[in-house]
Amino acid sequence: MPEVLFPLDSQKSFTEQEKLGHNRWHPEIPPVATVKPGDSFRVECREWFDGAIRNDDSAEDIRDAPLNSVHTLSGPFSVKGAKPGDLLIVDILDIGPIPQEEGPLAGQGWGYTGIFAQNNGGGFLTEQFPDAYKAIWDFSGQTATSRHIPGVSFTGMVHPGLMGTAPSADLLKTWNKREGDLIATDPQRVPPLALPPEPDSAILGGVPGGEFSRVSSEAARTAPPRENGGNQDIKNLTKGSRVFYPVFVEGGKLSVGDLHFSQGDGEITFCGAIEMGGYIDLHVDIIPGGMETYGVSENAIFMPGRTDPQYSEWLAFSGTSVTLEGEQRYLDSQLAYQRAILHAIDYLTTFGYTPEQAYLLLGAAPIEGRFSGVVDIPNSCATVYIPTEIFDFEVRPTADGPTQVSGGMPVPTAANPAL
Numbered sequence: 001m002p003e004v005l006f007p008l009d010s011q012k013s014f015t016e017q018e019k020l021g022h023n024r025w026h027p028e029i030p031p032v033a034t035v036k037p038g039d040s041f042r043v044e045c046r047e048w049f050d051g052a053i054r055n056d057d058s059a060e061d062i063r064d065a066p067l068n069s070v071h072t073l074s075g076p077f078s079v080k081g082a083k084p085g086d087l088l089i090v091d092i093l094d095i096g097p098i099p100q101e102e103g104p105l106a107g108q109g110w111g112y113t114g115i116f117a118q119n120n121g122g123g124f125l126t127e128q129f130p131d132a133y134k135a136i137w138d139f140s141g142q143t144a145t146s147r148h149i150p151g152v153s154f155t156g157m158v159h160p161g162l163m164g165t166a167p168s169a170d171l172l173k174t175w176n177k178r179e180g181d182l183i184a185t186d187p188q189r190v191p192p193l194a195l196p197p198e199p200d201s202a203i204l205g206g207v208p209g210g211e212f213s214r215v216s217s218e219a220a221r222t223a224p225p226r227e228n229g230g231n232q233d234i235k236n237l238t239k240g241s242r243v244f245y246p247v248f249v250e251g252g253k254l255s256v257g258d259l260h261f262s263q264g265d266g267e268i269t270f271c272g273a274i275e276m277g278g279y280i281d282l283h284v285d286i287i288p289g290g291m292e293t294y295g296v297s298e299n300a301i302f303m304p305g306r307t308d309p310q311y312s313e314w315l316a317f318s319g320t321s322v323t324l325e326g327e328q329r330y331l332d333s334q335l336a337y338q339r340a341i342l343h344a345i346d347y348l349t350t351f352g353y354t355p356e357q358a359y360l361l362l363g364a365a366p367i368e369g370r371f372s373g374v375v376d377i378p379n380s381c382a383t384v385y386i387p388t389e390i391f392d393f394e395v396r397p398t399a400d401g402p403t404q405v406s407g408g409m410p411v412p413t414a415a416n417p418a419l
Helices: 169-185 209-218 333-349 355-364
Strands: 004-006 033-035 040-045 074-079 087-097 110-115 132-140 143-146 149-155 159-164 242-246 254-260 270-275 278-287 301-303 314-320 368-373 381-387
Touching: 004 033, 004 074, 040 074, 040 254, 074 278, 087 159, 087 254, 110 355, 132 355, 149 355, 159 242, 254 270, 254 278, 270 355, 314 333, 333 355, 333 368, 333 381
Parallel strands: 004 040, 033 074
Antiparallel strands: 040 278, 074 254, 087 242, 087 278, 110 132, 110 270, 132 143, 143 149, 159 254, 242 301, 314 381, 368 381
């Protein structure tokens, strides 16, 4: 096993650990360790809410989830010799839940998927699903099953939802300016258009106390993907993947967290993956001057691993860029994907699933989302592919009609407080 450079004790909170991670992006957060090109090492990661979500049959914890505190990131790790303009090569050697542990933390034999309340994050279909819901998934080897969504089991595509390098001071200013300008167009929107810097609940690693107030007022939230990689939620970043990250500061300052046991394309419920804590083994190297050499001025590029479950049969649903009210939109691929997801939800309800069960399933299972047609005005066409092998029953249309699922228990819910 590689050396553990960021250990976590499951009996302690994230801020009580031997090494302190962070939950904001800022170039002045100092590294927790320095590695050399060619090194391999293990990083332990806490579930993104640091244990706030429980293995129970209530969704009040999802409704009240402390968004100001996410994500709990392990790092940063400085790579000796990495300079701005380089590409940092990161290989995912291994990844999984918390080894040899069962207990109250996500990753200790279980994980969860949540639909967030509209006034606390929302989701891809927040107008249709404004309340909070939760599904608990149990792990058996590589397989996930849920007492809240009967009749399905699938092999997890374990991956980090979030990994990236630190921004430069100039890049951080760019993020804050453009996202602040967006917020200003509709500052009262629920959910908000973007998340500005927020000192409340900020964790900044080893930033000195005298600088904490300034840095926390500048540091960017970790919610969106950006030029540094960040919260990309790419389900194919599995074991065996190689990622090429732009380097913006000396040492690169690589951080990682938000591990997922499985996820469908889009992480559509916002907490749409099966969230967990666990470990990830990494190998790093450098391509000097790689950003200019390969035209990578922003955003990571990657080579996916080859350990994905191999499904051979799919049931696909399509959608076009027409709203539920019948309004035509011009080549709106985002809307088309929403409609494809809604069509899949409608279909699954004919088998006895509630809409919430179907929505949670599509967020957690390894569905494939595709922009299938983006040129034929005025309608984009998006599709969602569901592997039929994940169901314990015949899910394809037949002359006998849909089988009715049985067993399981209701999906926990918590009503959305008044907006």
